[in-house]
Amino acid sequence: MKNIVENFLICVLPFGLVLLLGASYAGAQESVSVSTVREPAVIPKPMKMKVGKGYFILKAETRILVGEKAREVFGVGRYLSERLGPATGLSLVVQRTSKARPAAGSILLTTRNARQELGEEGYELTVTKDYVVLRAPRAAGLFRGVQTVRQLLPPPIESRAKLPGIEWTIPCVEIEDKPSFRWRGSLLDSCRHFLTKDFVKRYIDLLAYHKMNRLHWHLCEDQGWCIEIKKYPRLTEIGAWRGEGENRYGGFYTQEDVKEIVEYAKSRYIMVVPEIEMPGHCTAALASYPELACTGGPFEVSTRRGIHKEVYCAGNDKVFEFLEDVLSEVIELFPAPYIHIGGDECPKDRWKRCAKCQVRIKAEGLKNEDELQSYFIKRIEKFLLAKNRKLIGWDEILEGGLAPSATVQSWRGLKGAIAAARAGHDVIVSPTSHCYLDYTHNKTSLERVYSFEPVPEGLTPKGAKHILGGEGNMWTDRTAQELVDSWVFPRLTALAEVLWSQKDARDWKDFTGRMQEHYARLDVMGVNFYRPIPARRVARWQPGDISAAAKTFEWDITNHLGALGRGRDLFVIVVYGQGKHGVVVEGVELLEDGKEVERDEHKAFNGWSNLYATYRLALGYTRPEVSYKIRVKLRAKGGTNSWGSVWLSRHPFPPDIY
Numbered sequence: 001m002k003n004i005v006e007n008f009l010i011c012v013l014p015f016g017l018v019l020l021l022g023a024s025y026a027g028a029q030e031s032v033s034v035s036t037v038r039e040p041a042v043i044p045k046p047m048k049m050k051v052g053k054g055y056f057i058l059k060a061e062t063r064i065l066v067g068e069k070a071r072e073v074f075g076v077g078r079y080l081s082e083r084l085g086p087a088t089g090l091s092l093v094v095q096r097t098s099k100a101r102p103a104a105g106s107i108l109l110t111t112r113n114a115r116q117e118l119g120e121e122g123y124e125l126t127v128t129k130d131y132v133v134l135r136a137p138r139a140a141g142l143f144r145g146v147q148t149v150r151q152l153l154p155p156p157i158e159s160r161a162k163l164p165g166i167e168w169t170i171p172c173v174e175i176e177d178k179p180s181f182r183w184r185g186s187l188l189d190s191c192r193h194f195l196t197k198d199f200v201k202r203y204i205d206l207l208a209y210h211k212m213n214r215l216h217w218h219l220c221e222d223q224g225w226c227i228e229i230k231k232y233p234r235l236t237e238i239g240a241w242r243g244e245g246e247n248r249y250g251g252f253y254t255q256e257d258v259k260e261i262v263e264y265a266k267s268r269y270i271m272v273v274p275e276i277e278m279p280g281h282c283t284a285a286l287a288s289y290p291e292l293a294c295t296g297g298p299f300e301v302s303t304r305r306g307i308h309k310e311v312y313c314a315g316n317d318k319v320f321e322f323l324e325d326v327l328s329e330v331i332e333l334f335p336a337p338y339i340h341i342g343g344d345e346c347p348k349d350r351w352k353r354c355a356k357c358q359v360r361i362k363a364e365g366l367k368n369e370d371e372l373q374s375y376f377i378k379r380i381e382k383f384l385l386a387k388n389r390k391l392i393g394w395d396e397i398l399e400g401g402l403a404p405s406a407t408v409q410s411w412r413g414l415k416g417a418i419a420a421a422r423a424g425h426d427v428i429v430s431p432t433s434h435c436y437l438d439y440t441h442n443k444t445s446l447e448r449v450y451s452f453e454p455v456p457e458g459l460t461p462k463g464a465k466h467i468l469g470g471e472g473n474m475w476t477d478r479t480a481q482e483l484v485d486s487w488v489f490p491r492l493t494a495l496a497e498v499l500w501s502q503k504d505a506r507d508w509k510d511f512t513g514r515m516q517e518h519y520a521r522l523d524v525m526g527v528n529f530y531r532p533i534p535a536r537r538v539a540r541w542q543p544g545d546i547s548a549a550a551k552t553f554e555w556d557i558t559n560h561l562g563a564l565g566r567g568r569d570l571f572v573i574v575v576y577g578q579g580k581h582g583v584v585v586e587g588v589e590l591l592e593d594g595k596e597v598e599r600d601e602h603k604a605f606n607g608w609s610n611l612y613a614t615y616r617l618a619l620g621y622t623r624p625e626v627s628y629k630i631r632v633k634l635r636a637k638g639g640t641n642s643w644g645s646v647w648l649s650r651h652p653f654p655p656d657i658y
Ligand SMILES: [Zn+2]
Pocket: 293, 294, 312, 313, 314, 315, 316, 350, 351, 354, 355, 356, 357
């Protein structure tokens, strides 16, 4: 991993612009500009690509021609024009044409004479010096092909600002391309940390750029319910918020917001699959409507991570009435044929002791609480099928008997995938081993993600057909919006190639070669992708450690410094972990052999709304045989229920901190 990024830092970008990538932590880079022939570096790798000689050059008079009347195809043409506009300063005209052949100097988008075997999302792209032709059986294929066109242009094409002096070239190529898997997605958790509407749209754009086609949107949890349901207003009045006093935190999407996001995704040929969790992971809903639990509450929206014992009562018909009402509104908002109902990590403690749940077990002739969960899921599935929607659940829905037509999302390894596929059920794979983007990069490296094989060994070809595809899961338990990029990227890029490209074409060395240019593209787009910046955790605190009166903690950091690399400054980052209350950081001091040499005294609230409080201490060269300590002054705000940790880095905002 380290080598890749070092190479990347010294890479010379072969066009008239040099990007100072990562200069803030690597020192100033030499400005060099050369002009060479670029090898196309398309990610995910196309099925077939032949590179010819020469370029098509974008000019003010270049026209985008649309080969038919269909409004959808015209929309793809306009999308292309909009993407190319800001950096080039050109506003390329989009026009209809009745001709099947491209006019000189034009880019033709058409579904005419397309080869049907390219399927829903496949396309062919021909670039000559005189014209560009993008041909696909469906508008979705044209849209995927447009992403290839973007990646054939020099990386600055993604700039939002006009960049004069660049020749906007597309190398002559012939490409034939289509995806390996039809389900290529990412889970985004808007509950543990609320993600703004603009952030979600940007995420959709980044998925589209990598030819992904599913956004699995996680909308309710123990820690927050973040979708407006008109019939149950308390879900967002109460359930969308957690914490106390200054540490009150949360947010939700109105139904109008949801419609806007779904529409936005649709225009990028991305299906949004909502996840409404049941029967577990529902504390936020129970805090809003405690009568839906076995015990009746009262409950608070959770401020802690992990698995929670309070779940929906499976013996209470009001629960099903509630969930069916909620799902009815959700179905109205999401045209996707699938609804994800969670089904994971549902402890059975409450059901075992609940009279209503036990009555249900008897009345339905069920053996135990596992079968009660199965009853729960099957009952919901029946409702969804009647509404013309298919159910997806995490692999726990296999326990106690699978609902008849459910799709299983396998996350605890691939055992669930194998069992479900053998039983004739469709499967989405996202095992923690390769697809959990909230695991540290140390644990789940880019190379590991790239090595992922979605079709588990041991399946017959018939079973393998049930593997629809996979997802990269971004849970936000430990990450606020501002650091989501650094968990997701570049790993999502590798997953996109795993899911789109042909199995035989996947080659790690070739991929890392193409990534050099792709990093430059992500950088121009402002994607704060992961860079291996060392950071060390010095200490953690928990409720017993802090008080309303400020307390000074002192930690020896001598042994950590060597691992941090070099730099002019040492950054102390106080990272809020979880809890009801926040803390106030009153300042940080640096001691050399017990003597204070540096301090940063600014006050910062540290809580759900401000996860990272950063302090800067000037400390360049560290002398051997000298001991270094930091003092951190902390006080509890509004109560002492908080957890957190203190980190050191040479960078103010390192990744992989939590
Ligand atoms: Zn119950």
